[in-house]
Amino acid sequence: MRCAPQAVAGLGPRRPRRGYEKRDAMADDVDGRGDGTAELRGVARALAETVPQLVDRLSTAKPGRLYRDALELLERPLLGHVLSLTGGNQLRAARLLGLNRNTLRKRCRELHLDLPQSTRGARGAAV
Incomplete structure (x- = not known):
C-alpha cells in the first residue's frame, strides 16, 4: 500500500522495518503483483502474534x-x-x-x- 508523502509525514517518526516486513514489501515490488499479498501476510502475522494473549485472557475468563x-x-x-x-x-x-x-x-x-x-x-x- 502506498501513501502520499504528506500523509506519511503526519504520522510522526517511523520505526525501522523488521526484516520480514522489508522482505515482504520487496517481494511485492519485485514480482510486480502489487496485489496486497505481502500486506495480507503482515495481517496474518499480526493476528498470529495476538493469539497467545487472546488465549490467555479467554481461558481465564471462561474456561471451556x-x-x-x-x-x-x-x-x-x-x-x-x-x-x-x-x-x-x-x-x-x-x-x-x-x-x-x-x-x-x-x-x-x-x-x-x-x-x-x-x-x-x-x-x-x-x-
Whole structure:
C-alpha cells in the first residue's frame, strides 16, 4: 500500500522495518503483483502474534469456551463488515463468504447481529 508523502509525514517518526516486513514489501515490488499479498501476510502475522494473549485472557475468563469465544470475536466483525459491503444483501454476503444464506442468517442470529429487514414486504404482497 502506498501513501502520499504528506500523509506519511503526519504520522510522526517511523520505526525501522523488521526484516520480514522489508522482505515482504520487496517481494511485492519485485514480482510486480502489487496485489496486497505481502500486506495480507503482515495481517496474518499480526493476528498470529495476538493469539497467545487472546488465549490467555479467554481461558481465564471462561474456561471451556475458548474456541467459541475466539471465533465469535472474529466472526462478528467479519459478518457485519461483509453485510455492510453488500448493502445488507444476505445472498450476496453469503456468496462472498462461501456460506449458505441460511447458515449466514443462523450465525447472525446466534451472534445477535441485526439483519436488515426485507424491502419486499410479505411474500407475494405488493409493496
